């Protein structure tokens with residue numbers, strides 16, 4: 349089955365256009381001011397317009413206040429809220445009730461212990477995203493371009509629907525798909541020439557690598 353592909357931290361019409369042309373299923377906008385990928389909600393709204401109805405528009409937020417969400421939701425009109433902070437299950441429920449949008453809850457992973465928290469969100473979050481824990485000293489909870497030990501995901505209940513992220517790029521995405529049960533993959537740094545600067549050539553190479561990984565299954569009809 350073809351994986352969902354989310355290109356995150358988009359800031360230019362060119363990168364969005366290329367991601368859509370190549371079949372991105374999700375496009376992500378970062379609302380974390382310290383990030384080099386930060387975009388103002390009104391700017392994100394304009395950038396996202398070509399994606400509407402073609403790919404899911406994802407608003408990435410970190411421990412948001414209701415005021416933050418009011419502004420982002422009213423301007424961007426996202427399809428999904430990606431909660432990338434330490435939002436509790438109760439906070440996730442409140443956000444879902446207030447905005448009526450699906451929530452993708454992120455877990456930052458370094459050890460098996462980091463996955464034990466997932467259980468409390470089952471039946472609450474609509475989807476999970478497993479990302480690498482930020483390295484010491486990083487101000488960013490995501491978008492650090494580093495991977496974690498994917499074998500840890502083997503501990504998860506097989507019915508959990510998740511996307512995988514953290515340091516994915518054209519060279520490791522096939523392995524990531526082959527060695528996990530991820531139904532979606534998410535990339536940011538792996539298609540950038542420097543933090544916050546997406547490359548259309550690297551977006552192409554990433555999609556090429558995913559298509560190549562998918563090819564044997566398609567060819568055998570399985």
Ligand SMILES: O=C(O)c1ccccc1NCC(=O)[C@H](O)[C@H](O)COP(=O)(O)O
Pocket residue numbers: 356357376378380383384385408409410432479488489490491492493494513514515516534535536537538
């Ligand atoms: O990308 C950011 O700058 C960012 C900042 C704050 C919270 C989340 C952020 N990114 C969220 C994502 O979904 C990234 O795609 C994910 O962390 C993977 O990033 P990378 O390892 O660079 O591919």
